[in-house]
Amino acid sequence: xxxxxxxxxxxxxxxxxxxxxxxxxxxxxxxxxxxxxxxxxxxxxxxxxxxxxxxxxxxxxxxxxxxxxxxxxxxxxxxxxxxxxxxxxxxxxxxxxxxxxxxxxxxxxxxxxxxxxxxxxxxxxxxxxxxxxxxxxxxxxxxxxxxxxxxxxxxxxxxxxxxxxxxxxxxxxxxxxxxxxxxxxxxxxxxxxxxxxxxxxxxxxxxxxxxxxxxxxxxxxxxxxxxxxxxxxxxxxxxxxxxxxxxxxxxxxxxxxxxxxxxxxxxxxxxxxxxxxxxxxxxxxxxxxxx
Amino acid sequence: xxxxxxxxxxxxxxxxxxxxxxxxxxxxxxxxxxxxxxxxxxxxxxxxxxxxxxxxxxxxxxxxxxxxxxxxxxxxxxxxxxxxxxxxxxxxxxxxxxxxxxxxxxxxxxxxxxxxxxxxxxxxxxxxxxxxxxxxxxxxxxxxxxxxxxxxxxxxxxxxxx
Numbered sequence: 001x002x003x004x005x006x007x008x009x010x011x012x013x014x015x016x017x018x019x020x021x022x023x024x025x026x027x028x029x030x031x032x033x034x035x036x037x038x039x040x041x042x043x044x045x046x047x048x049x050x051x052x053x054x055x056x057x058x059x060x061x062x063x064x065x066x067x068x069x070x071x072x073x074x075x076x077x078x079x080x081x082x083x084x085x086x087x088x089x090x091x092x093x094x095x096x097x098x099x100x101x102x103x104x105x106x107x108x109x110x111x112x113x114x115x116x117x118x119x120x121x122x123x124x125x126x127x128x129x130x131x132x133x134x135x136x137x138x139x140x141x142x143x144x145x146x147x148x149x150x151x152x153x154x155x156x157x158x159x160x161x162x163x164x165x166x167x168x169x170x171x172x173x174x175x176x177x178x179x180x181x182x183x184x185x186x187x188x189x190x191x192x193x194x195x196x197x198x199x200x201x202x203x204x205x206x207x208x209x210x211x212x213x214x215x216x217x218x219x220x221x222x223x224x225x226x227x228x229x230x231x232x233x234x235x236x237x238x239x240x241x242x243x244x245x246x247x248x249x250x251x252x253x254x255x256x257x258x259x260x261x262x263x264x265x266x267x268x269x270x271x272x273x274x275x276x277x278x279x280x281x282x283x284x285x286x287x288x289x290x291x
Numbered sequence: 292x293x294x295x296x297x298x299x300x301x302x303x304x305x306x307x308x309x310x311x312x313x314x315x316x317x318x319x320x321x322x323x324x325x326x327x328x329x330x331x332x333x334x335x336x337x338x339x340x341x342x343x344x345x346x347x348x349x350x351x352x353x354x355x356x357x358x359x360x361x362x363x364x365x366x367x368x369x370x371x372x373x374x375x376x377x378x379x380x381x382x383x384x385x386x387x388x389x390x391x392x393x394x395x396x397x398x399x400x401x402x403x404x405x406x407x408x409x410x411x412x413x414x415x416x417x418x419x420x421x422x423x424x425x426x427x428x429x430x431x432x433x434x435x436x437x438x439x440x441x442x443x444x445x446x447x448x449x450x451x452x453x
């Protein structure tokens with residue numbers, strides 16, 4: 001049963017930010033609502049004012065250029081990302097991730113900004129976008145700022161946003177040469193959230209040495225997290241199967257999963273190890289083929 | 292609670308209704324418009340029994356605020372039949388026996404319809420299965436449903452073949 005609320009429908013971002021400034025802790029923002037409405041119906045979230053930004057088309061865009069990289073507006077749907085030609089060409093892992101995200105119905109209505117702001121540790125976009133070194137642009141009545149995605153999540157369902165701030169855009173740097181990213185989650189139904197998930201981005205130099213590695217774990221802690229020990233195993237080395245194995249072991253040790261009805265803590269650590277090894281290898285193999 | 296005016300089109304008929312803004316799309320369709328073909332199932336965005344089309348896109352009616360479809364065109368299972376003639380996907384479901392208790396059927400039909408409109412020639416059966424992953428059936432199983440969609444995709448229900 002959803003509690004009553006006063007429904008506010010801003011006609012512009014400026015108006016939305018003014019409403020947020022006015023109502024601060026007494027309001028929630030809804031975009032696609034694919035996650036929020038569930039927790040509202042369960043009574044876990046109730047709010048006096050609901051600010052609906054789904055109709056804000058000024059935040060509905062996908063832009064790319066080789067200098068500035070990719071910019072996706074907050075109200076862009078998952079389906080638009082999945083079907084974007086430029087994203088398929090420049091960031092195929094994002095299309096792959098979207099195919100794995102819930103169902104077509106959810107992707108048709110749910111938005112990237114809503115997903116990131118909801119801050120579910122089991123969400124699909126955050127690990128992949130973090131591996132891609134993405135940044136979130138947030139705005140308030142006072143101005144705008146950007147937050148690297150790997151500093152955006154502070155705790156379970158908590159972000160670094162202040163009351164009054166709104167996710168406006170996600171920004172992804174243009175792909176570096178000899179770089180590739182791979183993502184996989186482990187689940188029983190394809191449309192389910194991951195029991196755990198791993199995204200790995202690998203950059204190699206001309207000689208095949210690992211220049212940069214970003215390994216991001218989903219649903220393996222209260223937020224999506226970088227596995228920095230595992231990254232350190234790979235950086236500066238000629239990559240081999242033995243190193244991928246070692247990186248997997250490091251990731252399985254540094255993650256902080258909890259056990260639940262889907263999987264025990266021990267099993268989650270095991271899965272993190274396996275997926276880290278596989279995704280690091282997959283990203284490396286793809287990076288070798290990249291120009 | 293101040294009620295809000297919602298204007299939308301359901302199966303090509305225009306409606307103007309006043310709703311509590313917390314009303315979900317499935318509630319607006321069932322309780323305000325009075326079309327009960329769209330089912331309330333899990334109500335946690337899992338089962339897909341509440342699937343309807345909004346401007347041609349399949350969405351789950353249990354997870355969309357009715358106010359968000361203001362000005363949009365909704366198609367429910369009741370809207371598939373045109374001039375007394377079933378939509379090909381409905382005939383195919385009948386021919387393949389693609390239901391048992393029938394509770395998931397309207398949602399299945401709407402997902403199938405949206406998919407076929409968007410992808411008239413799916414490249415393989417797996418593409419159909421993937422497109423239907425947001426709809427759960429707990430009795431018949433999926434094979435008959437996939438066969439029905441596949442039969443329509445293969446053109447077995449085109450006018451000239453009837």
